[in-house]
Amino acid sequence: MSEKNNSSVQRKNSKTGSKKFSLTFRVDSGVIEHNNRDFVAKNVNADRIPLNIIYKQGRLEDKYHELFDKAVEEYNARQKRLDRKKTDYLEEIKNSKQEKPFYEAVIQIGDMNDCGIGKENCEAAKQMLDEYMLDFEKRNPNIKVFNAVMHLDEATPHLHIDFVPICHSPNHGLPVRVSLKGALKEQGFGGKNAKETDRQVWASSEKKFLAEILRKHGFEQEHKNIHRAHMKVDEYKDYAARIEKMNEHINVLKQKPTEELTQDEIAMIKNQNDYMRGEIEKRNEHIKILSQRAGAKFIPFNVWSQEKITFISAELERLKIPFAEGGNCVFIPDYAEKTCASIAARFTPQQTQGVRAEIAYDIDRLILSSENFSELLEKLKQLSYEIKEGKYLAVKSPRAQRFVRLRSLGEDYLPKNIEKRIANRDKFPNVVREKLKTANETEQKFYITISQTIIEIKTLRYKPRKANPKKPYTFSNDKDIDFLSEQLLTIRELDLNSCEKIYSKAEEISKNIAEKNKKIAQLAEEIPTLKSDIAQIKFFFSAVKSKDTMAQMKLAAAREKVEKYGVKSEDDLQNLQRRLDLIPMYSQNLKAELSEQQLELKRVQDLIDTYEKITEDNYISELLEAQKEREAAEKKQEKTV
Numbered sequence: 001m002s003e004k005n006n007s008s009v010q011r012k013n014s015k016t017g018s019k020k021f022s023l024t025f026r027v028d029s030g031v032i033e034h035n036n037r038d039f040v041a042k043n044v045n046a047d048r049i050p051l052n053i054i055y056k057q058g059r060l061e062d063k064y065h066e067l068f069d070k071a072v073e074e075y076n077a078r079q080k081r082l083d084r085k086k087t088d089y090l091e092e093i094k095n096s097k098q099e100k101p102f103y104e105a106v107i108q109i110g111d112m113n114d115c116g117i118g119k120e121n122c123e124a125a126k127q128m129l130d131e132y133m134l135d136f137e138k139r140n141p142n143i144k145v146f147n148a149v150m151h152l153d154e155a156t157p158h159l160h161i162d163f164v165p166i167c168h169s170p171n172h173g174l175p176v177r178v179s180l181k182g183a184l185k186e187q188g189f190g191g192k193n194a195k196e197t198d199r200q201v202w203a204s205s206e207k208k209f210l211a212e213i214l215r216k217h218g219f220e221q222e223h224k225n226i227h228r229a230h231m232k233v234d235e236y237k238d239y240a241a242r243i244e245k246m247n248e249h250i251n252v253l254k255q256k257p258t259e260e261l262t263q264d265e266i267a268m269i270k271n272q273n274d275y276m277r278g279e280i281e282k283r284n285e286h287i288k289i290l291s292q293r294a295g296a297k298f299i300p301f302n303v304w305s306q307e308k309i310t311f312i313s314a315e316l317e318r319l320k321i322p323f324a325e326g327g328n329c330v331f332i333p334d335y336a337e338k339t340c341a342s343i344a345a346r347f348t349p350q351q352t353q354g355v356r357a358e359i360a361y362d363i364d365r366l367i368l369s370s371e372n373f374s375e376l377l378e379k380l381k382q383l384s385y386e387i388k389e390g391k392y393l394a395v396k397s398p399r400a401q402r403f404v405r406l407r408s409l410g411e412d413y414l415p416k417n418i419e420k421r422i423a424n425r426d427k428f429p430n431v432v433r434e435k436l437k438t439a440n441e442t443e444q445k446f447y448i449t450i451s452q453t454i455i456e457i458k459t460l461r462y463k464p465r466k467a468n469p470k471k472p473y474t475f476s477n478d479k480d481i482d483f484l485s486e487q488l489l490t491i492r493e494l495d496l497n498s499c500e501k502i503y504s505k506a507e508e509i510s511k512n513i514a515e516k517n518k519k520i521a522q523l524a525e526e527i528p529t530l531k532s533d534i535a536q537i538k539f540f541f542s543a544v545k546s547k548d549t550m551a552q553m554k555l556a557a558a559r560e561k562v563e564k565y566g567v568k569s570e571d572d573l574q575n576l577q578r579r580l581d582l583i584p585m586y587s588q589n590l591k592a593e594l595s596e597q598q599l600e601l602k603r604v605q606d607l608i609d610t611y612e613k614i615t616e617d618n619y620i621s622e623l624l625e626a627q628k629e630r631e632a633a634e635k636k637q638e639k640t641v
Helices: 003-009 046-051 060-078 089-094 122-134 180-186 198-216 233-254 263-270 272-294 306-318 334-346 355-367 373-382 415-423 427-438 441-458 479-493 499-543 549-565 570-615 619-640
Strands: 020-028 053-057 103-109 143-151 158-168 176-178 220-222 298-302 324-326 329-333 386-388 394-396
Touching (some): 060 089, 060 143, 060 158, 060 176, 103 122, 298 334, 373 415, 479 570, 499 570, 570 619
Parallel strands (some): 020 220
Antiparallel strands (some): 143 158, 158 176, 386 394
């Protein structure tokens, strides 16, 4: 090892002479079977497994019963509707898109070079991790640990702490529920902004505690950006992007004259091949780590379209199949090869919205907040549009390279017609205000929410969506306003003018559906029984005068069926046969009624969900949050194209 490399292993503070170690604290998705050595990965020394320190080794199911059974019982006691009661909270969280059933913290001091197994500082690292673990739950009262182990059978000692994060909501929903964000917020670790999240604030606090332990043992913290053996797939993607960015940076430097370069930049150019070779080796190592973690061999699935890669990645993520993007391929577990091929076969190129449609949409939005055509043009300029006036007025979008004449967008976008549309812009809001005056208390909440939505649209805080994509956007052609109008229609048609009536209607329909399902099942069971009984009754009438002993025994059984249905004549028997023949029709009619009631229940459930969001003042905020998610997805897609 060179002097330079040796100094990186045994780093010392020039003033104190104390050694400096890096600190790792990362929150990840845990693999309990790996932590408890139910399966042994290739990087594990099996002979050292008995040396691992087990702090807790519990079942997730038992932890959920301990934490949430009482909360679920209290919640269910408050519910009037049977369909809102919770039966299996763990299963509910497993199917949640917001929360995970549990999380895992991975903690490590140093690396394999300075604190690895067999190294001088290994025992010190082990003692410091043990000290850290013993106070972990005292510092974090909302972090409920059910499984914790220190691994001493891999390259470097490290902790795996598996936990369920909880927060409290005494006035809404479960009084105690799963939420990492909520748990950290209650502990005082709220995120400050998008770049400094609650997890990062918490990680920073935990690292400070680790740094204190280091100082107590005569060491200091080394600050460096390091990736360890439990790297997440998303972290791997970021890592690959940084490698590519650095390589591009070096290629740009090559184009500059030598006299403009610093000594460090010249060194980067000279060592580019070695640098990239080293980074590729690290990348391959991370792919190997992913393979170990998933318990499967990772293989490349070649894809030559970035748009297609984005589609496949989203589907793999939805199906919770581990993967990593790399160049023109996606690395997937070998067991998922057929699934990935099936996903790829479903891909169809997305039709991107044309520039003309985007311009028309921007004009539609500005019509709703402009006093006249001149003001609309000024607002287009504020959106970075360029305006060209002349015989035919033309505009150029900041996303386009050419001007587009307004007349080419259609009759609705001629200046004179835009003026008319501006003059009529408040027609719909005025109708809403008039209806609000005569609305009942329940309807008022929806009319007020429509008015709030209109304000968000007019002030350009919310980008509306069309109900009919082929028509120009107006308040009457708004997807969200149309949805609220449907709820008002449900209130009127079903006479649900109070909160109690809405919930009662849902229960009533649910009971009717259950009864019809029961009746359909009974009819299905009745057909074979009735067929058999009719056959015996026919036998009874045909063989009643027989003196055959065997026939007499059968007659006794058949007589029971005759008496059961009260059959005394051939007419009675024909009526029974008609009943059998009509059962499929009865069943079909019941199924049709069932289908209608299921649709009606869906309408009422939509009404309940919307009503609850409105009464809890969440409706508009959720609209804006959904918009942020759509915009983030669009930006992500633009970067990959």
